[in-house]
Amino acid sequence: MDADLRELYQEIILDHSRHPRHFGALADANHVAEGYNPLCGDKVKIYLKLDDADRIADIAFEGKGCAISVASASLMSEMLKGRSTEEAEQLLSGFLHLVKGEDASDLEEDDKEHLAVMAGVSAFPMRVKCATLAWHAMKAAIDGEESAKSE
Amino acid sequence: MDADLRELYQEIILDHSRHPRHFGALADANHVAEGYNPLCGDKVKIYLKLDDADRIADIAFEGKGCAISVASASLMSEMLKGRSTEEAEQLLSGFLHLVKGEDASDLEEDDKEHLAVMAGVSAFPMRVKCATLAWHAMKAAIDGEESAKSE
Amino acid sequence: MTRPLPKTSREYDVETLRRDFPILTKTVHGRKLVYLDNAASAQKPKQVLDAMTTFMTEEYANVHRGVHFLSAVATERYEAARARMQAFVGAAHEDEIIYTHGGTEAINLVASSFLAPRIEPGDEIVLSVMEHHSNIVPWHFLRERLGAVLKWVNVSEEGDLDPQDVARAIGPKTKMVAITHMSNVLGTRTALKEIVRLAHEKGVPVLADGCQGAVHGRVDVKDLDVDFYVMTGHKLYGPTGIGILYGKRAHLKAMRPYQGGGEMIRVVTRDNVTYADPPMRFEAGTPPIVETVGLAAALGYMESVGREAMAAHENALARKAEAGLRALNGVKLIGEAKDKGPIVSFETIGIHAHDLATILDREGVAVRAGHHCAQVLMDRFDVPATARASFALYNTEEEVDALIAAVQVARKVFS
Amino acid sequence: MTRPLPKTSREYDVETLRRDFPILTKTVHGRKLVYLDNAASAQKPKQVLDAMTTFMTEEYANVHRGVHFLSAVATERYEAARARMQAFVGAAHEDEIIYTHGGTEAINLVASSFLAPRIEPGDEIVLSVMEHHSNIVPWHFLRERLGAVLKWVNVSEEGDLDPQDVARAIGPKTKMVAITHMSNVLGTRTALKEIVRLAHEKGVPVLADGCQGAVHGRVDVKDLDVDFYVMTGHKLYGPTGIGILYGKRAHLKAMRPYQGGGEMIRVVTRDNVTYADPPMRFEAGTPPIVETVGLAAALGYMESVGREAMAAHENALARKAEAGLRALNGVKLIGEAKDKGPIVSFETIGIHAHDLATILDREGVAVRAGHHCAQVLMDRFDVPATARASFALYNTEEEVDALIAAVQVARKVFS
Ligand SMILES: Cc1ncc(COP(=O)(O)O)c(C=O)c1O
Numbered sequence A, B: 001m002d003a004d005l006r007e008l009y010q011e012i013i014l015d016h017s018r019h020p021r022h023f024g025a026l027a028d029a030n031h032v033a034e035g036y037n038p039l040c041g042d043k044v045k046i047y048l049k050l051d052d053a054d055r056i057a058d059i060a061f062e063g064k065g066c067a068i069s070v071a072s073a074s075l076m077s078e079m080l081k082g083r084s085t086e087e088a089e090q091l092l093s094g095f096l097h098l099v100k101g102e103d104a105s106d107l108e109e110d111d112k113e114h115l116a117v118m119a120g121v122s123a124f125p126m127r128v129k130c131a132t133l134a135w136h137a138m139k140a141a142i143d144g145e146e147s148a149k150s151e
Numbered sequence C, D: 001m002t003r004p005l006p007k008t009s010r011e012y013d014v015e016t017l018r019r020d021f022p023i024l025t026k027t028v029h030g031r032k033l034v035y036l037d038n039a040a041s042a043q044k045p046k047q048v049l050d051a052m053t054t055f056m057t058e059e060y061a062n063v064h065r066g067v068h069f070l071s072a073v074a075t076e077r078y079e080a081a082r083a084r085m086q087a088f089v090g091a092a093h094e095d096e097i098i099y100t101h102g103g104t105e106a107i108n109l110v111a112s113s114f115l116a117p118r119i120e121p122g123d124e125i126v127l128s129v130m131e132h133h134s135n136i137v138p139w140h141f142l143r144e145r146l147g148a149v150l151k152w153v154n155v156s157e158e159g160d161l162d163p164q165d166v167a168r169a170i171g172p173k174t175k176m177v178a179i180t181h182m183s184n185v186l187g188t189r190t191a192l193k194e195i196v197r198l199a200h201e202k203g204v205p206v207l208a209d210g211c212q213g214a215v216h217g218r219v220d221v222k223d224l225d226v227d228f229y230v231m232t233g234h235k236l237y238g239p240t241g242i243g244i245l246y247g248k249r250a251h252l253k254a255m256r257p258y259q260g261g262g263e264m265i266r267v268v269t270r271d272n273v274t275y276a277d278p279p280m281r282f283e284a285g286t287p288p289i290v291e292t293v294g295l296a297a298a299l300g301y302m303e304s305v306g307r308e309a310m311a312a313h314e315n316a317l318a319r320k321a322e323a324g325l326r327a328l329n330g331v332k333l334i335g336e337a338k339d340k341g342p343i344v345s346f347e348t349i350g351i352h353a354h355d356l357a358t359i360l361d362r363e364g365v366a367v368r369a370g371h372h373c374a375q376v377l378m379d380r381f382d383v384p385a386t387a388r389a390s391f392a393l394y395n396t397e398e399e400v401d402a403l404i405a406a407v408q409v410a411r412k413v414f415s
């Protein structure tokens, strides 16, 4: 099998996609936004609970999609809990660089390691939107918008 | 100069175009129709006076157009006076064959000779519509229609 | 225009035909390309590319506009192409063939120029749930803007459409039936002639979306008695940017123009405008001139291959693919209609269609994954997306094997 | 995307450029072809044909639809072409570039999606009398269907358009100014920036028809501040079947879709439909994919020749032609505006334009004769038709001489 493919569908990605973390609705969310990719029909809904200091006190997501989009949402939800919205946006920016195969040196070392499993997406330009769908929805939720485009 | 051109713009054609016969309106016309070629803007209006036996007792035309269309209308008006509408339609059919370079043996010898000056049009497919404009309008007039298309 | 005889009798020599399609020798990701995305768009034979290139290097000018030589030649080619398209669908008159810029535009034209002026709020349009968005959204416009009501006809679990269900959906307020000739997802070929007969019994005109149907079988609009028939060039082995609308002469003559511009007018003044007769009334502006020449070459190519022979070949491949997929565990076919063309949609349980398509692509196999511009149908079958393999005149049995093998690779990745 | 530097400094080597246009070596009626019908449509350089052929033999698939390799490559080419078109007109954002099927469709799109929903009976649209039918008839539709009123701005005997006359025509009910950037008959280049400034002072948006203007000079929509700018591919040395609509982002975002179909939607259900953002909202169905690649190559070609250099060359030829025609007895130029592009219309007294064009054609000289889809302008100058010679980057001084000599032949025939 193709090395790029093995990189893309690593065990940990498949695991996240089969057993997504923080999956479901969040009853006490105060920021909610949807992401939708009209080209493939993939959908994700992000629930955030921001505290008074604009920190992500809790996070969850729902939706259906391919392995990449579900795993990416799951991974994101793991990483964002406890961060400030500003940090979340910085992470988003670094993540976008990473999956597009651009210079991702704006990522903290720890985050880079954690996100490394998503780097394989950069070899699949048509799948970048799958990987970023949940992240854009997260940003929309922070900004108080109802929905995000996939790109 | 090109032989086809010389054939097209014979002296007699130029003469008809400069001094069209039966040019003007016909006060006692009982069949009138217009021909219009939207591609070039040429216009012709045919006036017929049909008698009780459906003979063309009188004919006239007005309009503006290129040398070919005016000469063709003029020639037609010369030839139709006194003919029955049936004869006129036969002549139209033979004329169409002639200017399209098809077999025009359905024309009477006399008519063929008279119309021979128009045969040069067949070498100029883009100009056939100019030559036939007045003739189609004549047919429309006989049929009691208000206007004819160029083709 | 004489129609070349179909070569049904001789053996179908797919390897020879493949040589006409230079792109098929490509490799992708180091694998031989296996192009099974033909329902999205077909590849084009050399004959089409050559016709377009020759036209642009020898005979090009704008049409209907000049008396000069090139303009005359170009106009002749342009109108000769119309005659070929007339023959292709069996239309009675050449002026029943309208050049459009695609199948989508053709349907929009009918919705806007034929139907819109006849719609009163509450009037109904009957559609099947397996229509392509191009045969849905133009009618939704009439709902949004004029208060029309869309009436949906369901298909069976297998994907069959019962003509009687169409007839039952027609009521006193029905102004149009718009129905596909072949579903681009299920492959279902509809009983179009019967549908038309039933609709006409109730005095309702029928538009058929032939964007897939015309690719995979002979079309005879006179025999079908259909009011409008729509095709798109790029799926017929022709260029992008061109489509064809067949319309019955009486309808076309009664229709208002669609777009305004050059060549579709009779007289324009400051205060008024009058319009040319069909087909020119509907061909505003400079038409897709080069594309008509390319499409005529494509239709000529299809005739020379033999349309029946093509269809038989394609269907055999599709049936083989279905058998191969059925034999795998955890693969579900979507669309098993009795009369089916060479389009095979399926789900792989536990693998999203996009992941599947990505893995197949790495094996060189190009299929489409998604909703195929048929979200209403996806809802009907309650799937977010399917994978679709669709077959063309140049596909082979080995390519079917490659598809099945690639699906097995995907199952291994996700195992 | 970097824009190649215009080569204004080096000598303009027309003979070398001509080698890029295979059709120019043709003979017609035994004479060397002298193609002066460029305002109707330009010939296409090899670079454009090659780009299209290569794309169709190496990289073709439908766009935005598949995850497979060819689909990814095709989509990339398709969107890269958009970036080139953005650079060509100096648009601020890539999503301000809408692909259409021609200039005519672009204007119809604006009339239908932008203006129609804002028209109350009695609302006014300001046009000049020198508009092409494509920039008249779509507005006549709004008159016929919605009760809009067309307000006409005259031009002077020389063919100049006074921006103040446009401003004066704007009243409280004016909803749009639609004006050409360059007349396809008179060659007049309008003071577009000034017109836009005056219209905006009164809060009225401006659509500019750049189908000719963009061919003969650099366009900067940001500097012009124009609301909509329209171009057509086949006059820009590109393929038929493609046009471009530039629209300000804020306008586009607020506009309803034009045609319904695939790729322009967000969600389609039985009861509802929501739409994608611009530009896709306006690109229903399979777009003219191959044509975008061809047009991008054409624009690249123009940039590499140097747009200022091209324009200077063309204008020099036109001025030489005008001088030659003026020197003949019985020839009357129509259009002698102060700011004029390389389009020369004229009447030969005693010879109808069609007869003239036929004779010129036999001399190998292709000009256009007729109303040039500008009947309102023909009425203004009270002529049924004019002859028109229009110049492209590949025309030569010898070709101007051939034109003048051919007009003399015509005068001899009719003497
Ligand atoms: C000034 C002008 N506007 C609009 C058009 C229409 O362009 P198209 O016919 O390519 O749609 C033309 C050319 O025909 C033109 O010259």
Ligand SMILES: Cc1ncc(COP(=O)(O)O)c(C=O)c1O
Pocket: C039, C040, C102, C103, C104, C105, C132, C134, C135, C180, C182, C183, C184, C209, C211, C212, C232, C233, C234, C373, D261, D262, D284, D285, D286, D287
């Ligand atoms: C059944 C069907 N109808 C309509 C269309 C629309 O054709 P186009 O996108 O070429 O306009 C397609 C293809 O996309 C189709 O498969």
